[in-house]
Amino acid sequence: MNILDKIVAHKEGEVALRKVKRSIDELSSRPWFDREPVSAKSWITSPNRSGIIAEFKRQSPSKGLINGEAKVSDVTEEYIAAGASALSVLTDEQFFGGKIDDLLAARAINAAPILRKDFIIDEYQIYEAKSVGADLILLIAACLPPARLKQLAAKAKELGMQVLMEVHSEEELTDHLNEHLDLVGVNNRNLKTFEVSIETSIRLSELIPRDFVKISESGISDPATIKQLKQYGYEGFLIGENFMKTTDPGAACKAFIAQL
Numbered sequence: 001m002n003i004l005d006k007i008v009a010h011k012e013g014e015v016a017l018r019k020v021k022r023s024i025d026e027l028s029s030r031p032w033f034d035r036e037p038v039s040a041k042s043w044i045t046s047p048n049r050s051g052i053i054a055e056f057k058r059q060s061p062s063k064g065l066i067n068g069e070a071k072v073s074d075v076t077e078e079y080i081a082a083g084a085s086a087l088s089v090l091t092d093e094q095f096f097g098g099k100i101d102d103l104l105a106a107r108a109i110n111a112a113p114i115l116r117k118d119f120i121i122d123e124y125q126i127y128e129a130k131s132v133g134a135d136l137i138l139l140i141a142a143c144l145p146p147a148r149l150k151q152l153a154a155k156a157k158e159l160g161m162q163v164l165m166e167v168h169s170e171e172e173l174t175d176h177l178n179e180h181l182d183l184v185g186v187n188n189r190n191l192k193t194f195e196v197s198i199e200t201s202i203r204l205s206e207l208i209p210r211d212f213v214k215i216s217e218s219g220i221s222d223p224a225t226i227k228q229l230k231q232y233g234y235e236g237f238l239i240g241e242n243f244m245k246t247t248d249p250g251a252a253c254k255a256f257i258a259q260l
């Protein structure tokens with residue numbers, strides 16, 4: 001079993017348990033649920049911001065522990081002060097050491113759009129995202145059949161959130177495109193083998209229709225890469241480890257953005 005299949009199998013069990021603990025009705029009555037999400041699309045494409053989507057990630061299956069010390073509220077606030085356009089918060093516990101309350105903590109002190117970074121396979125997780133104040137969700141093509149991904153995207157839109165669909169290959173992209181998506185992210189890291197190549201973003205760029213905001217994800221550590229990717233129409237750049245591996249992720253983000 002590859003790692004992605006393992007994560008999805010674990011996620012199915014986890015979601016089943018969470019559903020029993022807290023109903024959708026309960027989620028819908030939580031304080032943040034009625035907040036109007038902000039538009040990630042507009043923040044990311046705003047000419048006075050960097051396009052950087054800065055991620056809070058403690059650990060990952062490919063790298064193990066990245067940062068066990070950083071505080072989500074401090075780091076996310078510093079990311080935005082540094083000029084990041086949006087935030088990404090890992091909420092998966094088992095494989096990424098995150099939790100849904102991390103997103104809540106980020107929401108409490110940030111106005112910028114926040115992505116719930118998780119493996120979403122069920123409508124329940126979309127209600128959960130809304131209940132902690134997320135503005136957009138990630139849907140990973142490699143985890144979901146096209147019709148299922150489209151259903152989940154429609155649910156997010158119904159709740160007023162935007163959708164970032166993540167792909168890693170030509171087939172994933174062409175099979176999964178649908179009208180409910182707002183942003184399309186190309187993951188430079190293959191989630192099955194962990195190999196990273198910026199070429200993936202370059203190769204797939206011309207296949208992404210113009211209506212979607214193009215995002216390049218993973219393995220970005222050099223400001224020169226951003227300049228290169230912009231030439232292929234990318235407007236958003238998801239960066240985690242390059243900032244989180246330092247003792248001061250906010251300062252690392254600031255120094256990076258200053259070089260753009």
Ligand SMILES: O=P(O)(O)OC[C@@H](O)[C@@H](O)c1c[nH]c2ccccc12
Pocket residue numbers: 055057117118140166187217218219220238239240241242
């Ligand atoms: O830490 P990096 O290499 O900058 O990558 C960030 C982000 O793209 C990566 O965490 C990611 C991309 N897609 C995902 C799906 C699930 C979990 C994590 C991810």
